[in-house]
Amino acid sequence: MNIVLLGAPGAGKGTQAAKLVEEFGTPHISTGDILRAAVKNQTELGKKAKAFMDAGDLVPDSLIIDLMNERLQEPDAATGFILDGFPRTTAQAVALDALLSDLERPLDAALLVDVDAEVIIERLTARRCCKECGYIGSKADGVCPKCEGEMYQRDDDNEATVRNRLDVYAKSTSPLIDYYKGKNLLVSVDGDRPVDDVYTDVKSLLKL
Ligand code: AMP
8 A cells, every 4th residue: 555644733644554554564654753763863854854843844845855755765665655744745745746656656545634623732732652662642641551651742742833733734735635636546534533433434445
């Protein structure tokens, strides 16, 4: 499966991707995860990306496109991929099309996980992630229910930054819904339901 996950930050893309990975083993490629690791390891990319990420703004297209050109040519991605958080602008989507056309690996679908902005603000300010395994939970989780690792709040999950991230999504990323509709690749799921209900629909929409 070669798929793109679309949806606002906090819509549940990462959670659905984790379930697909668990069941099908397809590589989950999250630009947010790659960038957070780069910031943590203080790489050149991380140093360039940090201020944008802390403000909830997008990292410049050129950095992201170079990063994904490399990542998608790694051997594991030849078996399929779930792209989470990329593309986020029309320029990124056009670059992705060009790369996939060169690699002769067309997209199967762009899956929109659809959730209202007000629900997102509540969800993201309560979101906590596991330091050890990356599990995405909420502040009700004292420790990670999967591995008992320590849960933490992402720096960009405070209300002011979340509001900015939603504005950025509306302005720069939501046009991709029409972009993929125009290519007959868009499928959409109501993400404001229990995780397993959403997942059942995701599999059926992706014909898995
Ligand atoms: P995420 O984990 O997907 O919410 O991403 C966290 C942050 O990383 C975003 O708010 C952006 O600052 C940055 N980021 C992740 N993916 C991209 C992308 N495709 N283009 C630009 N910035 C990105």
